[in-house]
Amino acid sequence: MNVLKIATAGSVDDGKSTLIGRLLYDTKSLTEDKLEAIKKSSEQRGYDYLDFSLATDGLVAEREQGITIDVAHIYFSTPTKSYIIADTPGHVEYTRNMVTGASTSQVAIILIDARKGVIEQTYRHFFINNLLRVKNVIVAVNKMDLVDYSEEVFNNIKKDFEALNAKSTYAEQIVSYIPVSALKGDNIVDKTDAMSWYNGDTILGHLEELEAQDVYDAGKVRFPVQTVIRPKTDEFHDFRGYAGKITGGSLKVGDAVTVLPSLTQSKIKEIFFFDKTYNEAPAGSSVNITLEDDINITRGDMLVKTNELPKIEKQVTATVCWMDSKNLVPGTKYIVQHNTNRVLSKIDSINSVIATDYTGEQENNNKLSLNEIGEVSIKLSKPIYFDSYNDNKSNGAFILIDAQTNTTAGAGFIN
Numbered sequence: 001m002n003v004l005k006i007a008t009a010g011s012v013d014d015g016k017s018t019l020i021g022r023l024l025y026d027t028k029s030l031t032e033d034k035l036e037a038i039k040k041s042s043e044q045r046g047y048d049y050l051d052f053s054l055a056t057d058g059l060v061a062e063r064e065q066g067i068t069i070d071v072a073h074i075y076f077s078t079p080t081k082s083y084i085i086a087d088t089p090g091h092v093e094y095t096r097n098m099v100t101g102a103s104t105s106q107v108a109i110i111l112i113d114a115r116k117g118v119i120e121q122t123y124r125h126f127f128i129n130n131l132l133r134v135k136n137v138i139v140a141v142n143k144m145d146l147v148d149y150s151e152e153v154f155n156n157i158k159k160d161f162e163a164l165n166a167k168s169t170y171a172e173q174i175v176s177y178i179p180v181s182a183l184k185g186d187n188i189v190d191k192t193d194a195m196s197w198y199n200g201d202t203i204l205g206h207l208e209e210l211e212a213q214d215v216y217d218a219g220k221v222r223f224p225v226q227t228v229i230r231p232k233t234d235e236f237h238d239f240r241g242y243a244g245k246i247t248g249g250s251l252k253v254g255d256a257v258t259v260l261p262s263l264t265q266s267k268i269k270e271i272f273f274f275d276k277t278y279n280e281a282p283a284g285s286s287v288n289i290t291l292e293d294d295i296n297i298t299r300g301d302m303l304v305k306t307n308e309l310p311k312i313e314k315q316v317t318a319t320v321c322w323m324d325s326k327n328l329v330p331g332t333k334y335i336v337q338h339n340t341n342r343v344l345s346k347i348d349s350i351n352s353v354i355a356t357d358y359t360g361e362q363e364n365n366n367k368l369s370l371n372e373i374g375e376v377s378i379k380l381s382k383p384i385y386f387d388s389y390n391d392n393k394s395n396g397a398f399i400l401i402d403a404q405t406n407t408t409a410g411a412g413f414i415n
Contacts, residue, residue, distance in 0.1 A: 002080075002081050002082065002211075003081070003082045003083070003084060004081055004082070004083050004084075004106060004107060004207060004210060005083075005084045005086070005104055005105045005106050005107070006083060006084065006085045006086065006105055006106070006107045006108070006109060006207070007085075007086045007088055007098075007101045007102040007105035007107070007108045007109070007129075007134065008020065008085060008086070008087050008088060008101075008108070008109045008110075008111065009088055009098060009102070009108060009109070009110045009111070009125035009128070009129070010110065010111030010112070010121075010125070010142075011111075011113070011116075011119060011121040011122070013113070014111040014112065014113045014142055014143075015111055015113070015142045015143060015182045015183070016087060016109075016111050017087060018182040018183055019109070019111065019140065019142065019180070019182035019188065019203070020074055020085055020087055021182075022182045022183075022185055022188045022189075023076065023085075023188060023189065023203065023204065024074065024076055026185060026188060026189035026190065026204075027076055027077075027078060027189060027204070029076035029077070072086075072087040073085070073086055073087075074087060078204070078208065080208060081207075081208060083207065086101035086102070086104075086105060087101075088100075088101035088102065095124070095128070095321065095356075095371040095373070096321060096322075096323035096370070096371055096411075098125070098128055099128060099132070099321045099323075099411055100411070102128055102129055102132050102134055103132055103397070103411065105132075105134055106134070106135060106136065106210070107134065107135075107136045107137075107138065107207065107210060108125075108129045108134045108136070108137045108138070109137075109138045109140055109203070110122065110125050110126060110129070110137060110138070110139050110140070111140050111142050112139060112140070112141050112142065112157055112161070113142060113143050114141050114142060114143045114144050114146060114147045114150075114153055114154070114157065114179075115143060115146055115147060117156070117157050117160060118157060118160040118161055118164060120357060122161070122164070123164060123356065123357040123358060124356040124357060126161075126164055126165070126168075127356040127357070127358060128356065129173075130168050130169060130170050130173065131319065131373070131413065132413075133170055133173075133389070133390065133393060134173070135172060135173060135174060136173075136174050136176070136210055137173060137174070137175045137176070138175075138176050138177075138178060138203065138206060138207075139157075139158070139161055139175060139176065139177045139178070140178050140180050140203060141153075141154050141157050141158075141177065141178070141179045141180065142180050142181065142182055143181060143182075143183070144179045144180060144181050144186065144194075144195065145181040145183065145184050145186065145194070149179070149186075149194045149195050151195070151197040151198075154177075154179045154198075158177045161175070161177070162175075164358070167358045176200075176201075176206060177200075178198075178200060178201070178202070178203055178206065179195055179198055180202075180203060181194075187202045187203065188202060188203050188204065189202060189203070189204045190202065219248040219249065219387070219391055219392045220248050220249065220304070220305070220308040220310070220387065220391070220392065221246065221247075221248045221249040221250070221251055221283075221304060221305050221308060222246075222247050222248050222302060222304060222310070222339075222387070222392060222394060222395045223242075223244050223245075223246050223247075223251065223257075223289065223302060223303040223304070224244050224245070224300075224301075224302050224339035224340045224341070224394075224395075225242045225243070225244050225297055225298070225299055225300065225301045225302065225303065225340060226243050226244045226245070226299060226340050227242075227243050227299055228240065228241070228242060228243075228297060228298060228299070229241035229242070229243055229288055239290070240290065240294070241270075241272065241288040241289060241290050242288065242289050242290070242291075242297055242303065243286070243287070243288045243289075244286070244287075244289075244303075244340070245284070245285065245286045245287075246281055246282070246283050246284065246285050246286075246287065247283055247284070247392065247393075247394040247395065248283055248392050248394075248395070249282075249283055250280055250281060250282045250283060251268060251271065251280070251281055251287075251289070251303075251305075252268065252271070252279055252280035252281070253268050253269065253270065253271060253279050253280070254267055254268060255267065255268045255305060256305065256306040256307075257291070257303045257304065257305060257306060258303070258304055258305075258306045258309065259295055259297055259301055259302075259303055260301060260302045260303075260304065260309075260310075260312065260385040261301070261312065261382075261383060261385060262295070262296070262301070264293075264295050265306055266291040266292055266293040266295055267291065267292045267293075268289055268290075268291060268292075269290045269291055269292045270289070270290045271287050271288075271289055272287060272288040272289075272290075273285070273286075273287050273288070289303065299340050300339075300340050300341035300342065301341075302339065302341075302385050304385075309385075310385045310386055310387050310392075310395060311385070311386055311387065312383045312384075312385050313380075313383055313384070313386075314379065314380045314381075314382065314383045314384075315348070315377065315378065315379050315380065316377075316378050316380070316384070316386065316414050316415075317351070317375065317376070317377050317378075317414075317415045318375070318376055318378065318389075318398070318412040318413055318414045318415055319354065319373060319374070319375055319376075319389075319412065319413045319415060320368065320373065320374060320375075320376045320400070320410045320411065320412045320413075321371075321372075321373045321410060321411045321412075322368040322369065322370060322371065322372050322373070322374070322409070322410045323370070323371075323408060323409060323410055323411065324370065324402065324407065324409035324410065325370050326402075326409075327367045327368060327369050327370075328347060328350065328367060328368040328376070328400075328409070328410060329347065329350070329366065329367045330347050330348065330349050330350060330366060331346065331347060332346070332347050333345065333346050333347075333403065334346075334347070334400040334401060334402060334403065334409060334410075335400070335401040335402075335403050336378065336380060336384070336398050336399075336400060336401075336412075337398060337399045337400075337401055338384050338386065338397075338398040339394065339395065341384060342401075343380050343381055343382055343384055344380070344381040344403075345378050345379060345380045345381065345400075346378070346379045347376060347377075347378060348377040348378060348379045349366075349376070349377045350366050350367060350368055350374055350375075350376055351374070351375040351376065351377060352374055352375045353368065353372055353373070353374040354373045354374055354375065356373060368410075375415070376412070378412075386414055387414070388414055388415060389413035389414050389415075396413060396414045397411070397412065397413055397414070398411075398412045398414070399411050399412070400412060
C-alpha cells in the first residue's frame with residue numbers, strides 16, 4: 001500500500017491537533033479505549049463536544065496548555081492508502097521541530113484561523129515548506145463555523161495567501177485551498193452542506209488523489225553505501241554486496257557506475273532485495289548491490305552512474321536551521337553527517353540570517369541562535385560528494401553534530 005507523509009503547521013489554537021483527531025475519528029482509526037478516554041476527558045473539562053486534540057497531544061504540558069510542543073507522528077489508513085502525519089508545533093521557539101517534521105513530508109497542511117487570516121506565523125510556516133521543497137501544500141482555512149461559513153472571508157484569506165505564494169522560490173509547488181471546520185467535521189472527511197458555495201475536495205478527498213511518490217524528486221541516481229554485506233558462509237563464501245537506499249532515479253543490472261570518493265569504475269552485476277533478485281530497482285528502494293569488479297568500498301562511499309557525477313568539494317555554502325542552545329559562530333568545529341558519510345568540519349563564516357517572513361536578510365552579528373535560519377559557509381577536512389538541495393533532497397541535505405555532546409546541532413541544505 002502507498003504511504004503518504006504529511007506535515008501540519010499552524011499558529012496557537014488554529015486547530016491542528018483537532019483536525020488530525022477529526023481525521024482519525026471520521027476514518028474510524030481511533031481505538032475504542034482511546035475514544036473512551038477522549039469522551040471522559042472532554043466531559044471532565046465541561047465540554048459539550050469531543051476534544052479531538054486529545055488524540056494527538058501526548059505530552060502532559062501539551063494537554064494542559066492545549067498546544068503542540070514536540071513532533072508527534074500519527075498513523076492511519078484508508079482502503080487505498082496509508083498516512084503518516086507529523087503534527088508539528090507552530091510557535092517560533094519550536095522552529096527546529098517544524099523543520100524536523102517537514103523534512104521528510106510530501107504534503108503540508110497549513111492551518112489558518114478564519115477569524116485571524118494570514119498572520120506572521122503563516123509566513124514562517126510557508127517559508128519552511130518552501131525551503132524544504134514540500135511539493136503539495138493544502139491551506140486549510142479552519143473555524144469557518146465561527147465566521148458563519150462566509151465565502152467572502154474565505155476568498156479574502158485565499159487572496160492574501162496567494163500574495164504570499166507569489167514570493168515563493170519553488171515554482172513546482174502546488175497550493176490548494178479548502179474551507180473547513182475541524183471541530184464540526186466540515187470538509188475534513190465528508191462534504192458539508194454548510195458551504196454549498198465550495199465545490200472542491202475535502203481534506204481526505206484531496207489527500208486520496210495525491211500520488212504517494214517518494215519524497216525525493218526525480219533526478220540523478222545516488223546510492224550511499226550503508227554497510228558492506230559479507231556473510232562468509234560456505235554458500236556465500238566470496239559474496240560482497242553493498243546495502244543502501246537508492247534516491248533520484250533507478251539502477252539496473254549492467255549500469256556503469258563510479259564509486260566515490262575513489263572514482264573507481266565498474267558495472268552492476270546483481271540487485272538483491274532480501275532473497276530475490278531484480279533486473280532494476282527504482283528510487284526509494286533499499287537494496288543490496290553487487291559489482292562485476294572487486295573494489296574496496298566501505299560505509300560512507302557512494303555509487304553513482306558514471307555519466308552523472310555529483311560535485312566533489314571541500315567547502316560548501318548551505319542554508320542552516322540552527323537547533324542548539326549554544327550559538328553557531330565562525331571557527332567552531334562540527335561533524336558533518338552527509339548521508340552515511342561523516343566528515344570533520346569548521347564553520348568558515350555566517351553569511352546572513354534569513355528572515356522567515358520573506359522580508360529578506362537580517363543583520364546576523366556573525367552568529368546563528370537557536371531556531372534561526374541562515375546562510376553558512378563550511379570548510380571540510382575532506383571532500384564530500386553532493387548535489388544542491390534543489391536538485392536532490394537526499395544528497396543535498398546534512399546535519400551538524402556537536403562532537404562533544406553528540407547532539408544534532410543543526411540541519412543544512414546545500415545551495
